[in-house]
Amino acid sequence: MQEDKHVITMLVDNEPGVLSRVVGLFSGRGFNIESLCVAETVTPGISRITIVTKANPPVVEQIEKQLNKLINVIKVRDLTREASVMREMALICVRASPEHRAEILRIVDIFRCKVIDVGLEHYIIEVTGDEGKMTALLNLLRPMGIKKIARTGTIALLREPK
């Protein structure tokens, strides 16, 4: 059966151990995690976890149900086919030799990224966007030499009604 990417977002009680309950559920049942983000919401005591997973339809159904079954999980939603916005962020440290410096800055400009650290041999670039943008940018920067990278994984929100 076809495995598709799903972005699952959930509100959870902000208590010690909640993240390990969620992660333990995935590892214990053999579900896959491609990325995971967690941080507090504006409501005290409630956090949002966003997980990107790859699974076929029956497994996704199980993932949602199993998450809902956890006592500390308040609400679960699969945003994949919903009207939603999704972003991830990356900090990319790229080798910046004299012959590439201008080219890198042009790419940064085209992709509307920011250079947040400069050295004789490198730039650190901050970029936010969806997965497609990340891939495109990385493909362009790779020939210059990517020294280090830190990515956040996807966060997502349902769009409000217009």
Add this chain to the structure above:
Amino acid sequence: MEMTGAQILMAVLKEEAVDTVFGFPGGAVIDIYDELVKTDIRHILVRHEQGAVHAADGYARASGKAGVCLVTSGPGATNTVTGVATAYMDSIPMVIITGQVPTHLIGNDAFQEVDIVGITRPCTKHNYLVKSVEDLARTMREAFFLARSGRPGPVLVDIPKDVANQTAVFKPQEEIKIKSYQPNYRPNMKQLKKIVGLVKEARRPLLFGGGGVILSGAAEAFTTFARQTQTPVTTTLMGLGAFPGSDPLWLGMIGMHGTYRANMSTGACDLLIAIGVRFDDRVTGKIETFARDAQIVHIDIDPTSIRKNVGVAIPVVGDCREALNELNRMIAADNQNRFEARHREWLEQIAAWKEQHRMAYDQGTETIKPQFVIDKLFELTQGKAIITTEVGQNQMWAAQFYHFDGPRQFITSGGLGTMGFGLPAAIGAKAAQPEHTVIDIAGDGSIQMNIQEMATAMQSCLPVKVLILNNGYLGMVRQWQELFYEKRYACTTMDHQPDFVKLAEAFGAVGLRATRPEEVIPVLEEGLACEVPVIMDFVVEKEESVYPMVPAGANITEMLLV
């Protein structure tokens, strides 16, 4: 009122109507024990913490109430893990209270410290570490609420020693509401109407119940449904007793060691009404071909059970009893005779299967057949005893040859398959139902896993009976080795066994032995008449196997028969 944590704990146990606690003291729970003995709650002192947790489990299964177990930190807590996992797999309501090192030492690798909340996270319904005495009462109430409601399960509460000592103001009885936990009891009526439609159309329906029928108190409604619609009934191991074993509509158990007619019916039915089951691999065999001609209707309180293993035509999330009561009400108007006429051919086919392969054994004159022992036990107890089991051949023969007429009569570790479960579970069941005869049907292998609990039975004056089917083998594994590993009996022979009669006597219990067929009935009669704990050692045919048998992963209708 200002109270210590230990006093608050006792106050909540009283609120929750706890009358019995199974446990084993230690440094981290010494303050709790100091308060416990001041109450009228009965404490049953076990010999190993695994015994405590299985006994609390047996108590819960026999009574329908939440079982409670109290142990100390570190090894006390880790010794409960198998029992917690056992209860989790079978959805048994239990509250496990573990002591913990004082809060300021947590994380320091202190003496007898272990992260039991971390360890039991995947095998509890939920668990808590209580960090402040202010949270203790609410946490305990939540624990009982979670253990009993929805799909029941074990809940563990870890209480650091200083929390038991600190004081807080105790507020009696508060309503527990957890916003992220609202089990759906009420079934969807539209879905139920669709089920009624299918029931009326079906030519070859099969009613298939599991442990959920018993847990939700739905056995009566389940029986009514079957009789009203003249639908033949099978159950899982966990569902035995949900439908009277003496009823003509009863087919026997389904699954790897199910009856021929139950498994054949599953293969041939056109409507499978599954209630309170989870389609375990031991039940379905090869999942792709399971009930392939049938539309499957599935009612369960736990949404994750539905469509986990098999596709379902009509899923219903809700309480089994409420759903069955509604179905019965909708169908009551219909004519029972109409169902009878409609299902006649089907019932005749099932009767033919029954004739083809009965559950049978040949009791010769030389060695005792294990099935014969269970058969006679059933007769002599008139089917009224509470039976617990260990795991393996003893468990399967008990399920096949003791016919249960009511729920909570058969207590067995179904999901986890825990050897060593039966004796402590029998002790718990006897504590819950002292007026009933409680018998642990055991093998010579598994009884030795928790044999120390004989001392518990003696000290607590709980006269349970242990019936050992002694074949000198780890019989179920031996059977697999015989059938699928060319009789290479790798490490399944138990050449040295204790003398179980002397062992019983060493505990102060009664020990009896039968080695010949004609001794079986006298030994059973004497053992059943005993007013103290008794071990009956039946030396049985060494290489007897459990049949029918569906090889693991085979189609449910492809059975090895005797």
